[in-house]
Amino acid sequence: MATAEQKVSDEMSREKPEHVRNTELGKPVTMLEAIREALWEEMERDPSVFVIGEDIGAYGGAFKVTEGFLDFFGDRRIIDTPISEAGFTGAAAGAAHMGMRPVVEMQFMDFVSCAYEPLTNYIATSRWRGSGPVPMVVRGPVGGGVRGGPFHSQNPEAAFFHTPGLKIVYPSTAADAKGLMKAAIRDDDPVLYFEHKKLYRAPFLREVLEPDADPVPLGVARKHREGKDLTIVTYGMMVHESQKAADQLHEEMGLDVEILDLRTLLPMDEDAIVESVKKTNRVLIVHEDTRTGGIAGEIAMRISEKAFEWLDAPVLRVTAIDTPVPYSPPLEDYFLPQVSDIVTAAKYLAKY
Amino acid sequence: MATAEQKVSDEMSREKPEHVRNTELGKPVTMLEAIREALWEEMERDPSVFVIGEDIGAYGGAFKVTEGFLDFFGDRRIIDTPISEAGFTGAAAGAAHMGMRPVVEMQFMDFVSCAYEPLTNYIATSRWRGSGPVPMVVRGPVGGGVRGGPFHSQNPEAAFFHTPGLKIVYPSTAADAKGLMKAAIRDDDPVLYFEHKKLYRAPFLREVLEPDADPVPLGVARKHREGKDLTIVTYGMMVHESQKAADQLHEEMGLDVEILDLRTLLPMDEDAIVESVKKTNRVLIVHEDTRTGGIAGEIAMRISEKAFEWLDAPVLRVTAIDTPVPYSPPLEDYFLPQVSDIVTAAKYLAKY
Amino acid sequence: MAETIGATQGTIPLGLSRDQLIELYYHLRMTREVEQVLVNLYRQNKVIGGLYRSLGQEATAVGSAYALRRRSDGTGDMIAPAIRNLGSLMMMGATPVEVMRQYMAKGDSPTWGREQNVHFTDYDKGYIGLISHLGVMIEIMCGVAMTFRLRGEDRVALTWIGDGASSTGAFHEGFNLAAVKRAPLVVIVENNGYAYSTPVARQTAAESFVAKAAGYGVYGDKCDGNDVFAVLEMTRKAVAHARAGNGAALLEVMTYRRKGHAEHDAQAYVPAGELDEWVARDPVDRYVARITDEGWVDRKDLDEVDERVRREVDAAREQAEASPLPQAEEALAEVYGGSPARAPWTRLQNPDPHEA
Amino acid sequence: MAETIGATQGTIPLGLSRDQLIELYYHLRMTREVEQVLVNLYRQNKVIGGLYRSLGQEATAVGSAYALRRRSDGTGDMIAPAIRNLGSLMMMGATPVEVMRQYMAKGDSPTWGREQNVHFTDYDKGYIGLISHLGVMIEIMCGVAMTFRLRGEDRVALTWIGDGASSTGAFHEGFNLAAVKRAPLVVIVENNGYAYSTPVARQTAAESFVAKAAGYGVYGDKCDGNDVFAVLEMTRKAVAHARAGNGAALLEVMTYRRKGHAEHDAQAYVPAGELDEWVARDPVDRYVARITDEGWVDRKDLDEVDERVRREVDAAREQAEASPLPQAEEALAEVYGGSPARAPWTRLQNPDPHEA
Ligand SMILES: Cc1ncc(C[n+]2csc(CCOP(=O)(O)OP(=O)(O)O)c2C)c(N)n1
Ligand SMILES: Cc1ncc(C[n+]2csc(CCOP(=O)(O)OP(=O)(O)O)c2C)c(N)n1
C-alpha cells in the first residue's frame, strides 16, 4: 500500500476541479462552497485529514459538500460508511489516536443523537483521562425552515453544550464558515461543527473570500452589527433574522442594536458578551433552538454572574417553542422565531 | 399462557416479603426502600406495570432495588435483559404502545447515554406525532461522592432537560421518592427518574411513611426550609448540603434561608421559584451537576423573565466544576460543590 | 364466495383463491398508482419535502403484509412499515387520501401536518409510524412483540429493515432482545441493492443478510422479493413460527430500488444496465403475467381493478388537494398530556415576558 | 538463546521455546499475584471503589496478547483490554505498580487518580484504556485498525468483548464497519458464562458467539479459553490473517468467570457445583501440569518464577502504597488543550462571582 506521503504527491499531480477554486479565482462563494473549500484546502495541506460518513464518496454527500473529493483524494481519504453513526464516530476517534485528523459527516445532524454515547463519554473525556487529545470534527447540516419535519431540522447544540471537553461551532457567514472549519480541523480538541442547511446556498451570503485568509479562532464572537442601545446575542440563522429586526428597529424608532454572533458556542466568548452588555445595558438572546434548556439559559446565567450591575432590564430571549419541529409550513413558521418576535422583544427591552 | 389478570391473582396468593412491608408495619424506610415499596405497590395495583433492565431478577439489581421481586412477580414482570440500553428502552416504549406501563432500570444512569437516541427522538415525540402517549419510567442511580469515577457518577439531567416531551424527577427524601415514583408510573408521559446513590441508604433520610400516602404530583416543588432572606433553588443531594449551609448561616449570621427542592426538574415549577424570589429577592441555585450548560441556566433565565424587578442581587450558582467526575477522593471532593461553597455564595448574596 | 382451486400442477399456489389473487393485484396496483399521483403532485410542488418511492419493491411490501392477521379493532398483528412499505401500510388499512395528505402536510392528515409521508400510526388497524432514525423501529417492535408474548396473545409483530439500516446498533440491540426473549417478531431485510447511494457491498462484508440469523439464534429464510408468491410464502411460514411461540425470525428479500433514494436523487452512481435488468424483473408485470398465463385470472378482471384503483386514487387526490393546511396555532399541540405548548410571549395581544 | 524443540510428538507446540514457556508462565502467575495483592488491599479498604478479577481467565488474557507484535516505541500492535484482561495489559508492558496505583487512586497513577483500574493508556507500549460504557472500544479499535490499513502499516488491533457486551449496538456498529473495511481488527468474545449475574442463555439465543462471524462476513474461530496454547494458536492465526490484509476476525473463547462480577458480588445466582467444575479446569494449573508433565520445564524453574513474581509484586505494592494521593487542585486538570478548568469563585481568596 502507498504511504500517506506518496498518496499526497499522487493527488497533487491531478487537477483541482473548478468548483473548489472559486476563492482562488476571486469568485464569490456560498456558505456551502466555503465549507467545501475549507475541507479541500485542509486535506491538501495535511495528509492526516480525511472525511468519513454516509454517501460522501461517489454521491458527494446528501448536500454535495464533498462533491468531487473522491476522484481527487481517493477512497482512503473519502470514506463511505455503513449506516452507523456511533460506529464511525468512534472509529474516527480511534483514528485520531493514531495521529489522524478525521472529519465526520453526519448526513443530518439530527443523527448525531445516535453517536451521543461515544461523543460525550469517550471522546470528550479522552484527553482528561490520559488517553490523549482527540482532534476530530463532526460536521453536518442543522436547522429548520426547510420543511424537513422533526428529524431533519433539529438544532442539537444544547445536547452537547453540557459536556466539558467538546467544542461547538455554528457559523453564520461564508467567511466564518471557512475560517472556523480550518480552525476546527487544526484544533486538537473534538469539535462539533453545525451548518445551517438554509444558509448553505443562500444567495445573500455569497461573498468573495481572501484566498489566504487565516483560520478564524475558535471561542471568539464576532460583532455582526455595532450598536449602543441593545445587544442581541445570537448565532447561526438567527444572526440574519436579527439583522432584519435591527434594520427595522432602526428605521422605526432609531434604535441602535448591536448584534453579537457567537460563532463558537462552546467555549463561549463571555468576555465579548459582558463587554457588549456593559455598553448597551440591555440584552436579548435569540436562538432557533427550542426554549427550555436551550443555551440562552447559560448566557443569561453568565450575564447575571458577571454583569448584573450593568443591566437596565431583564435578559430576555426569543426562541422556538417547546415542541418537536413540525413539518407543515404554517406550523413550522409558527414554531420558529420570527423577525417580528425579535422586534417585539427588542421594543419591550428598549422601553423598559 | 396466563393472562395478566390471572397472573395478578396468582401473585396475590403469595406472601409479600418482609422487606417491602416496612411502611405497612410502621417502620422507617430509607430512600432505597421507599423506591422499592413504590415499585412493589404499583406492580400490585396495576398488572400493566413491569420492570425491565439488567440483572434485576435473581440478582435484584446492582443496588438491590428489585430484590425479591422476581420470586413474587415472576419473570414476565421482572425482565432481565441483554446489555442493550437502547434496545430495552425502545422495547419498553413498544410495550407502552400496547398498553403496558414499563419501568426501565438503568444499572447506572450514566448508561442512559446509550439510549439517548430513542428517548429524545422516538419516545419524547410519540404523543405529539400521533403515535400515542408513552407511559414509561426510566430510573436508576445517579450522582457522585461515592468514588465511582467518571462513568458511574454522572448527573445526566441536562442532556434530557432540553427535550420537550420528557419529564425528569429527582427526589431528595424518602417520602418524595415514594410518592414521586408512584406519580411517575401513573403518568402518561415518559419520565426519567433519578436516584442519588449516596442517598439510597443514607441513615438520616430514614423516615416513617404514611401507608396510604397519595402520589406526589409531578411538576410541583417542595419548600424544604422556610426562610425570608435568601432562596436556594436546588434538588437531589444538594438539598441536604444546602440545609447544612442554611443551618450554619443561621447560626453564624442569623440568615434565614429558604430552600426550594425542585423534585421535578421538567416540567419545572417556575411559579414556586418566582414566588420565593419575590419574597426573598435573592437567589442561589445549587446543583451537583457540572457548571456550563447545567440547568441553573434555565432557572436563572426564567427568573430574569418573570421576576427581574424583584431581584436585589444577581442570581448566582454553586455547581461542580467543568470536568468529568474524577475518581480519586481529593479530586472528587474538589470537583463537587461543598457546603462551604454554598455558605460563601450565600454570604456574598446576603451582603450584596 | 371465493372458489379455491385444488393443488394440482398449474393450480393457484399457497391455497389462494381467485379473489385473493385479485386482492393482491389490487394492492400492487394501488401502491403503484398512489406513488404515480404523488410524483405528479411532487412535480407540481404540492408535496412538501421529499418523495420516497417503492417502485419495484411492491411485491415485497404487499406479499409480506398479506401474511398477517389483519383486523381493524386493535386485535390483529402489528407492523411498522419502513419507507418502502407503502404497500404494506395500505394493506393494513391506511387509505390513499391519508397518504396524500401526509405528503402534502395537510391539517387533516393522520398527524395533523406534524409528520411526513408514511410516518403515521393506527393501533386499531395495526401499524405504528416510523421515525427517520433508522433502526429504532426494531426496538419498538421488539417491545410490541414481547408484550404479545408476555400477555399470552397469539399476535405477531412484523417490520422491515433496509440493507443499510441493518448496520445500526438499534437493529442489533432490538433484534437480539427479541431473539433471546423468543418474542414473536418477524424482521424482513429488504435487500434492495442500495442505501441511498451506498451499495450493499459497502454496507456489509457478509454474503447475505440471512447469514445473520444464526448469529442471533433465530429462524432465517430468504427469497426473491419481486415474486409475490415467494414473499407471501416465506413470510407466512415465519409468521406461523412466531405465532406458535417459537420466537423471532430474520428474513431476507432480494429486490431492487428502481428509483433513487428520493425523488431528487439522479442515481448517477448506478452502473449502466443495472436498472434495465430490474425493469425486466418488475414484480407487478411478473405477477400479472403469471396469473393470466396460468389462466387463474382474466386480463379483463385486472382491467376492472385498474379502473377501480384509478377512480379511488383520483377521488383521494381530489380530497387531499382540497384539504386545508393546518392553522398556525395548531403548532401549540400537546407534547405533554393535558398541556399545550406555551405561545411565545412576543405574540400575545400585550407582549409581556412575565407570560413567557 | 532459547532452544526450540522440533515438531515431534511431545515437543513444545507452536514453535515455542522453553524460555517462551517460562515467559508465559511468568505472565500467568503475575496476573494472579497482582490480583491477590489487590484483594488484600481491597480488604484493607485501600482499593477505592470496585475490584474486578480475572481469576480463571488468565490463559485467555495472556495467551491472546502473546500472539501480538509487542514494541515499546509505538510501532507495534495495539490492544484495548477489557476488564478481565489485566494479563494482556501487563503482557504489553503495563507494570504492577501502575495497576496498583490505579486501583488505589494515587496521584502518580497513569491517570493521575482521575480514572480507575485498567482504564489507562500507553500508545508507545500499545494499549488504549477502556471506558466503562461497554462496546465503545470496538468502535475505537475499529478506527485504529482502519488507520493501519489506510496508511499501509502491517499492524493489527486486538480487543476483547464480554458475552454481555456483545449485545451492545456499539459492538455491532464498530465490528461491522471493521468487517466491511477489511480493517485488521481481531475481536475475541470472552464467553465466561456471565455478564454480571446474567447467564449467557439470557444474553443471546445463538448457540455460540462465533456463529456471528458469518453474519459479518469475517474469519471466525473458537477455542478453549483455559488452554494457553489453544488461545495463542487461535489468536496467532487470526492476527496473521488480519496482518496479511484479509480483514477482521471474530474469535470466541470458552472460559469462566470464577469470581463474581466484582469483589462485592456474592454470586448467589451461580448454580451449585458450577464453580468446582471450573476450579478443576484452572488455566494456570493446567498449563503447569502440561509443561512439567511433558518435561519441557522443571518445577524448580517455575518456583524461581514464583519467587521473582512475589518479589516484584511486593516491591510494587510497597511503591504503590507509598504513592501520594493527588492534590485537590489537580482536579482542575485540562479538559481542553491548553486551558485548565476554572476554579469555583467561592474558593478564591476573595470570593467574587465576577470571576466565575
Ligand atoms: C440513523 C440514521 N442515519 C442516517 C439516516 C439518513 N438516511 C435515510 S434513509 C438512508 C438510506 C437507507 O437505506 P436502507 O436502509 O437500505 O433503506 P432503503 O432506502 O434502501 O429502503 C439514510 C442513510 C437516517 N435516516 N437515520
Ligand atoms: C453500556 C453499559 N451498560 C451496562 C454496564 C454495567 N456493566 C458493567 S460490566 C457488566 C457486565 C459485563 O458482562 P460481560 O460483557 O460478559 O463481561 P464480563 O464481566 O463477563 O467479563 C455490566 C452490565 C456498562 N458498563 N455499560
Ligand SMILES: [Mg+2]
Ligand atoms: Mg436499501
Ligand SMILES: [Mg+2]
Ligand atoms: Mg461475561
